[in-house]
Amino acid sequence: MNQEIAKIxxxxxxxxxxDNVPFKPQAYERAAEVIDSLGEDVKETYKRGGLKALxxxxxxxxxxxxxIEEYIKKGRIRYYDxxxxxxxxxIAGLKAVEGLGPKRIKxxxxxxxxxxxxxLEKAIQTGKVGRLEHxxxxxxxxLLRGLKFLKKETGRVILGYILPLAREIEETLKKAPGVxxxxxxxxIRRQQETIGDIDILAMAQDSKKVMEVFTHLPEVExxxxxxxxxxxxxxxxxxxxxxxxxxxxxxxxALQYFTGDKAHNIxxxxxxxxxxxxxxxxxLFRGSKRITGRSEEEIYRALGLDYIEPELxxxxxxxxxxxxxxxxxxxxxxxxxxxxxxxxNWTDGATSIEEMAVAARKxxxxxxxxxxxxxxxxxxxxxxxxxxxxxxxxxxxLNKKLQASSFKFQILKSAEVxxxxxxxxxxxxxxxxxxxxxxxxxxxxxxxxxIEMTKRIIRALEHPLVNILFHPTGRLIQRREAYxxxxxxxxxxxxxNNVALELDCFPDRMDLRDIHVRQAIAAGVKIVIDTDxxxxxxxxxxxxxxxxxxxxxxxxxxxLNTLPxxxxxxxxxxxx
Numbered sequence: 001m002n003q004e005i006a007k008i009x010x011x012x013x014x015x016x017x018x019d020n021v022p023f024k025p026q027a028y029e030r031a032a033e034v035i036d037s038l039g040e041d042v043k044e045t046y047k048r049g050g051l052k053a054l055x056x057x058x059x060x061x062x063x064x065x066x067x068i069e070e071y072i073k074k075g076r077i078r079y080y081d082x083x084x085x086x087x088x089x090x091i092a093g094l095k096a097v098e099g100l101g102p103k104r105i106k107x108x109x110x111x112x113x114x115x116x117x118x119x120l121e122k123a124i125q126t127g128k129v130g131r132l133e134h135x136x137x138x139x140x141x142x143l144l145r146g147l148k149f150l151k152k153e154t155g156r157v158i159l160g161y162i163l164p165l166a167r168e169i170e171e172t173l174k175k176a177p178g179v180x181x182x183x184x185x186x187x188i189r190r191q192q193e194t195i196g197d198i199d200i201l202a203m204a205q206d207s208k209k210v211m212e213v214f215t216h217l218p219e220v221e222x223x224x225x226x227x228x229x230x231x232x233x234x235x236x237x238x239x240x241x242x243x244x245x246x247x248x249x250x251x252x253x254a255l256q257y258f259t260g261d262k263a264h265n266i267x268x269x270x271x272x273x274x275x276x277x278x279x280x281x282x283x284l285f286r287g288s289k290r291i292t293g294r295s296e297e298e299i300y301r302a303l304g305l306d307y308i309e310p311e312l313x314x315x316x317x318x319x320x321x322x323x324x325x326x327x328x329x330x331x332x333x334x335x336x337x338x339x340x341x342x343x344x345n346w347t348d349g350a351t352s353i354e355e356m357a358v359a360a361r362k363x364x365x366x367x368x369x370x371x372x373x374x375x376x377x378x379x380x381x382x383x384x385x386x387x388x389x390x391x392x393x394x395x396x397x398l399n400k401k402l403q404a405s406s407f408k409f410q411i412l413k414s415a416e417v418x419x420x421x422x423x424x425x426x427x428x429x430x431x432x433x434x435x436x437x438x439x440x441x442x443x444x445x446x447x448x449x450x451i452e453m454t455k456r457i458i459r460a461l462e463h464p465l466v467n468i469l470f471h472p473t474g475r476l477i478q479r480r481e482a483y484x485x486x487x488x489x490x491x492x493x494x495x496x497n498n499v500a501l502e503l504d505c506f507p508d509r510m511d512l513r514d515i516h517v518r519q520a521i522a523a524g525v526k527i528v529i530d531t532d533x534x535x536x537x538x539x540x541x542x543x544x545x546x547x548x549x550x551x552x553x554x555x556x557x558x559x560l561n562t563l564p565x566x567x568x569x570x571x572x573x574x575x576x
Contacts, residue, residue, distance in 0.1 A: 001043050001218070003165060003237050005071055006036035008080050009064075011091045015083045018102035025102075030350045030535065031059045035068075036161060037537040041168065043218075046072050058536060059350055090116040098146035098480050099139065107134060121147055149481055156194035157239055158477055160507025160544050163188065165237065166198050169217060173243070176213040178205035181251065185258040189310045191547030193477060193510045198241040199258050207245035214243045250282045252295035257281040259296075263315030271303050271319070279303075311550040316518075330550040331559055336542050338367035338561045338568070340437065341416065341470060341504065341530035346391055347372040348380035350535040353391075353411065354398055359536030361409045367565045369414040369437055370395060371470075376418035376426040377443055385431040388415060392434055410565045412436040416470060421445050423459025425466075432465045437572055439502070441470035442483070450484035457485070458493045467572045468528055469494065471504040471511040479508065487516055494525045498575045500560055501525055505545025506532040517552025526560045526571075 009032035017025040034057060035042060045053050046069065054065035067077050087109060093116055094105050108114040111132060112123050120143070123129050130140035166184050173182045179202060183189070186199030204210045211231050215223050224232040229245045246254040257265060257280065272279035277286055283293025284302055292298040297307050305322040309330055312318040321327045342356050343349035349356070353370055360368045372391065373382040383391065395411050402409050414437040418426040425432070425440060432438050440460045448456065460466060472490060473482035494501055501520050503512045509532065512520065520527055529545035531538050549559060556562045560571060 001041055001072070002035050002038055003161070005042060005068055006032040007092065008071070008077060009035065012080055012083060014091050014095055014102045014105070015087055018087070018106035020103075027059070027061075027064070031057075031064050034059045034350070034535055034537050037164070037535075037540060042068055043072055088115060093117045094120065096150055096479060097143060098149065099142045100146070104134070107132070117147065117150070150478070156196050156478075157237070158507045159188065159191065159193055159195055159547075160505075160541060162195060162198070162237065162239065163544070165219065165235070169198070169214075169219065169241065170200065172217065173200065173202060173210060173213060176204070176210045179210055180204060180248070183255060185255060187261075189259045190261065190313060191311050191544070191551055193513075193548065195239075197239055198235075200241065200243045201251065201254055201258060202243060202245045203248055203251050204245050210245060211243065246281075248294065249290065250293045252297075252299060253279070253283040253293035254281045256296045256299050259310050260313035261315065264313040264318070267315060267319050268303070271305075275303065277303075309550065311547060312553070314551070328553050328555050331546055331554050331556045331562070333543060333546050334364070335556055335562050336365070336529060336546065336559070337564055338365050338369070338412075339531050339533065339539060339542060340369040340412075340414065340468065340528050340561055341371045341439065341502065342368050342533045342539070343372055343416070344370060346370075346387070347377070347382060348534060353394060356533070356536055356539075357398065357402070357409055357411050360539055361407065363539055363542075365539070366408070367410040367412055367568075369412040369439075371414045371416040371439055373443075374415055374417050374427050376420070382418070383415065385428055388427065388431050389434065412565070412569075414439055416441055417466075418443050419456060419460045421448075421456065423456040425460065425463060429465060436569060437467045438463075438465045439468040439470050440466050442474055446474055446480070446483045448483065450486060453483050454486040454489050457490055461490075461493045461497045461499045464575065466497070466499055467575060468500045468502055470502045470530075471509055471532070472501055472516070473511050473513070475509070475511055477508045477510060482511075487519065491516075491520050491523050491525055494520070495523050499525075500528050503527050503529045503545050503549055504532050505529060505541050505548065506538065507541060507544060510544070510548050512548075512552070514548050514551035517549055517554055521552065521554055521558045527554065527558060528560050530561075 009028045013025040013028035051065055051069055054060060054068050055062055067079060071077050089105060089109050094100050112128055114120050114123055124140055124144050129135050130137045166188055170182050170184050173179060181203040183201050185201050187195040202210055207229050215226055215231055215233055219235050220233045221236045222234045224234055232240055232242045234240050269279050272284060277284055283290040284299050292302050300307050306325055306327055308318050308322050339360060344353050344356055345351060357368060373380050375382045375384040392413050395413050399411055413435045415435060417438060417440045419440050419442050420426055461469060473485055475482035501512055503517060517527060529542060529549055531541040533539050560568055
């Protein structure tokens with residue numbers, strides 16, 4: 001239900017912004033982000049403590065709590081229905097087109113009656129959009145490019161937004177009568193950044209009972225098929241989920257088969273055939289005799305391979321490395337000691353510095369860096385030198401407070417410093433020297449040519465005070481393509497100037513991509529894994545970053561924020 005309510009709140013935010021309503025859009029947007037990332041279903045929260053418990057959700061006040069309550073009880077929100085009646089458009093679909101904000105969506109509806117992506121494409125093809133006063137031919141071309149990009153991304157869902165639901169289903173099925181084991185396999189287990197469906201494997205004494213639980217989950221919209229050992233349902237979030245009940249003697253084989261991508265599995269079958277064996281989802285066979293199938297480890301061992309972690313099963317050289325005992329020891333989940341990109345209510349974050357620190361400590365972290373935006377981002381009240389100094393004093397005060405208590409934690413002074421179009425930084429060096437860590441990022445002029453954009457970023461990396469390049473390619477999954485960039489040159493410059501590259505693990509970024517992580521560590525460049533958290537709930541996304549780092553063959557030694565704070569700062573100090 002969290003995803004359903006979050007979707008409604010996001011659409012309300014868009015409609016209100018289109019109507020120039022002050023403050024409310026931000027409130028709905030922030031509440032949506034929090035609800036989407038909650039570890040507990042809001043229904044359970046409501047059962048536990050009623051309306052008061054809903055009000056205690058960060059970012060949710062009385063008014064929003066009442067709307068959540070209404071949805072729990074009635075499956076609808078009257079306020080949302082009223083807004084949709086006034087603007088009956090596919091808001092989520094149109095908002096996904098790069099270049100279309102709330103006000104433009106409203107204008108397209110009012111002047112051309114455009115309600116969805118199909119209407120938009122037709123209007124562009126007939127030249128109607130380009131003739132509008134606030135659009136023009138250039139906008140029309142950009143929207144057409146955005147539509148092409150959207151078509152390419154259609155049909156998949158961002159991992160970080162669906163993972164909580166997948167795990168909730170997994171935990172529910174584990175509690176079904178007679179169930180011995182349940183594992184979510186497929187692209188989710190490989191930690192792929194987007195997924196097309198949810199593959200679930202179970203081992204149970206009575207397959208009918210677990211199928212009954214599965215097909216009657218509250219998240220199910222409709223049953224596509226149902227059988228004694230396999231059922232497929234369509235979830236309310238728009239994805240299909242597939243459950244297979246597998247006998248114990250085949251569970252490992254099935255898990256291996258339904259985890260690896262197509263190319264990995266083909267190579268595994270070919271390897272088996274070369275040894276006179278047959279590999280399928282039921283086991284590894286010599287003729288009609290099953291050699292093994294109970295565990296994945298046994299299958300890889302029987303084929304002369306070291307065990308290959310799920311994240312690596314993509315035919316990217318993992319079988320060859322496994323044969324030669326050269327697979328890396330991947331960075332373990334839970335091994336990060338800090339988060340080096342967090343945003344607070346000093347700019348566009350939802351909570352205070354202290355609230356963010358307390359939340360991080362509860363998750364087991366030892367430090368966070370506060371990285372509010374700088375002056376160029378006026379729309380989020382970016383910090384100038386004066387306000388950055390004031391924030392530094394506040395951090396000093398909080399650190400003294402924390403040191404005086406048993407609360408062992410350190411808040412680091414930093415900022416998300418904007419890289420200007422010419423590669424210079426928008427904060428004076430004197431202010432940057434007072435920071436513990438200087439991180440930089442591109443936030444404007446995304447359409448620069450490849451040569452110009454590469455030069456722009458390299459100039460920033462050459463700055464003697466710069467420590468980290470945030471979200472290096474600027475992409476937003478399913479929303480915005482990466483800017484044109486020579487990544488090889490960027491990696492080379494990062495190495496030369498002792499700058500770390502960030503893996504921003506906010507679900508719709510995952511920037512660096514896994515392929516760039518692998519390129520970076522091969523070149524000896526260190527990476528950091530950060531959430532880009534704008535709310536304490538976002539800190540949980542660190543797990544996603546570790547998953548992508550593992551897909552990029554990263555070890556613990558490749559990631560700087562696996563270090564304690566003193567060693568981390570010592571590494572950055574080498575630059576100065």
